[in-house]
Amino acid sequence: MKTFRLPDLGEGLQEAEISAWHVKESDDVAEDQPLLSVETEKAIVDIPSPRSGRIKRLLGKPGDILAVGAPLVEFFDGSDAKPEASTVVGRLETASAAAPAAREPAAAARVKAAPAVRALAQRLEVDLAIVTPTGPNETVTTKDVERVARILKEVGPLEMLRGVRRTMARSMAHAHAEVVPVTVSDDADLHAWWRGPSALMLRLIRAIVAGCKVEPALNAWYDSRAIGRRVLKSVHLGVAVDSPEGLFVPVLRDVGARTPEDLQAGLVRLRRDVRARTIPPEELRGYTFILSNFGTFGGRYANPIVQPPTVAILGAGRVREAIVAVNGAPAAHPMLPLSLTFDHRAVTGGEATRFLAAVIADLELE
Numbered sequence: 001m002k003t004f005r006l007p008d009l010g011e012g013l014q015e016a017e018i019s020a021w022h023v024k025e026s027d028d029v030a031e032d033q034p035l036l037s038v039e040t041e042k043a044i045v046d047i048p049s050p051r052s053g054r055i056k057r058l059l060g061k062p063g064d065i066l067a068v069g070a071p072l073v074e075f076f077d078g079s080d081a082k083p084e085a086s087t088v089v090g091r092l093e094t095a096s097a098a099a100p101a102a103r104e105p106a107a108a109a110r111v112k113a114a115p116a117v118r119a120l121a122q123r124l125e126v127d128l129a130i131v132t133p134t135g136p137n138e139t140v141t142t143k144d145v146e147r148v149a150r151i152l153k154e155v156g157p158l159e160m161l162r163g164v165r166r167t168m169a170r171s172m173a174h175a176h177a178e179v180v181p182v183t184v185s186d187d188a189d190l191h192a193w194w195r196g197p198s199a200l201m202l203r204l205i206r207a208i209v210a211g212c213k214v215e216p217a218l219n220a221w222y223d224s225r226a227i228g229r230r231v232l233k234s235v236h237l238g239v240a241v242d243s244p245e246g247l248f249v250p251v252l253r254d255v256g257a258r259t260p261e262d263l264q265a266g267l268v269r270l271r272r273d274v275r276a277r278t279i280p281p282e283e284l285r286g287y288t289f290i291l292s293n294f295g296t297f298g299g300r301y302a303n304p305i306v307q308p309p310t311v312a313i314l315g316a317g318r319v320r321e322a323i324v325a326v327n328g329a330p331a332a333h334p335m336l337p338l339s340l341t342f343d344h345r346a347v348t349g350g351e352a353t354r355f356l357a358a359v360i361a362d363l364e365l366e
Contacts, residue, residue, distance in 0.1 A: 003059075004050055004073040006066050009040055016040045017065045017162050027055050035073060038066075039163045043281050051075065065162065113140040124149040164246030172305060178224060179306045180344040184352055188363040189324065191333040197296075197319065200336075201267060202260050204291060204316055207362040209235055209256040212289065214358035215351045219288050221309035222346040229311065229346045238287030238310070239267070241274045242297070248274045249307070251287040295319065300337045311346040314359065315339040336363065 009016060016038035023035055034046040057074040060066060111128040113121070117140055121128050128140055131148050135141040152158075161169050193203070212219040212235050220231045235256050238249040250270040255263060273279035292304050295318035304315040317337035324333045338359065342352045 002051075002053075002075045002077065003071050004035075004075065006038075006068050006070045006072050007047065008068055009038075009045060015065055015067045016045070017166075018060050018062050019044055020062055021058060022046075023055055023058075025055055025058055029053065029055060043279065043284075044277055047072075049073075063162070065160070065166075111140055112138055117142055117145060121145045126152065164243070164248065168246045171307060175305050175307055178308055181303070181306055181341050182344045182349070182352070183303045183339055183341045184349075184356055185301045185337065185339045186356055186360060187322075188336040188338060188360040189333050190319065190336055190363060191331075192364060192366040194319070194334040200316070200319070201293060202263055203363060204293065204314075205237060205252070205255050205263060206260075207359040208237065208289060208291060208314060210362040211355040211359040212256075215355040217347055217351045218312040218342065218355045220311050220346060221288065222311050222343055223309065224345070227345075232288045234288070236286055236288045238290040238307075239270065240290060240292040240294075241271060243274055245277070248279070248284065249287065249290060250274060250279055250283050251285070253286075289313070292316070295337070302339045304339060304341045306341050306343050308343075311343040312352070312355075313341050315341070 006016060017040075019037040019039045021036045023029055023033075029035065029049045029052065031050070031052045032048045035049050037044055037046050039045075053075040055073055056076045059071045059073065066072070111131070112133065112135075113128055118128065120126075120142060121131070121140075124145060126145050126148050128145075131140050131144050133140045134144055160166075193199075216231050216233075217229075219235050220229045222229045234254045237252045237255045239252060241248045241250060250273070252258075252263065252266050252270070258266070270279065270283070273283070288310060290304075290307060290310060290313040292302075292313060292315045294302060295316050298318055300317040300320070302315045302317065304313040306313050315338070317339070319334050319336050321332045322335040323330050324335075325331075326333075338356065340352060340356045340359075
């Protein structure tokens, strides 16, 4: 019997979630025939069979999250394993290469608790690492475990984050740990051209390009290991797109060199691809600046999150009517709230505010 394990999917991906099986146990399969689809932080990927043969056992079900190298399929003996020729490289190993036994999480293992208390925690499905100890010398007691078990029962079962939401959680944690964020906010008066929100995205893109021309330091990547930055000439704009699965940031390439018509077609295409989950992985990386038009849903100002290695993100809130002074008289004008977050390791306050002023100046042109 041979075991096929979750292959290296490239892009530095360490895990994947089983989306659907395309075969069942006792099926005869051909080499390169799709076995299953898995969802990664980038896309949904089909994994082909590395060999011809009959399937003995499927080692996972839809919804399971597996690490690279985890067993996927057991084949009956009877034909030699052949290495895959496709870009997805897997491994066939003998069944004797058993996976390591499950162990208590390292954080829980460091908690002070008697064996009986640990057994109780395991039975009640309580992670000792989240229990506040009340016993002598910060020891977790039986009552501590029972207290947490009651709380967990009241709040309901833990919902594991999967797919894009799982990736988003990791990305946010990474950004929080690394970036030194500062946010500045201001308003743009859109009275000169405002006829409704249909043209807002194109005007925001144009304004970001104008801002990067005035302050190129905002269109850069920061290298935290070298303590340096790479200022880029072309603006590759990441556009935050909300979806039921989570947040995607597909990229519009070289937005400063494209026509409004081409940019509009690109926006339509990337939103369509995000909805259908068909966006290519290469279109989810390589952006140099990010735009979040969260005002489509609501909200005025925000504290957008800078995603390394980029150094800035512009958030646009909901357009509102506000009373402004025009030649000494009050008038109602459409005002766009803007929030610029920048990584203070790479960008000075002067660079950031000059960039924002240039963005606003462009948005206020007719």
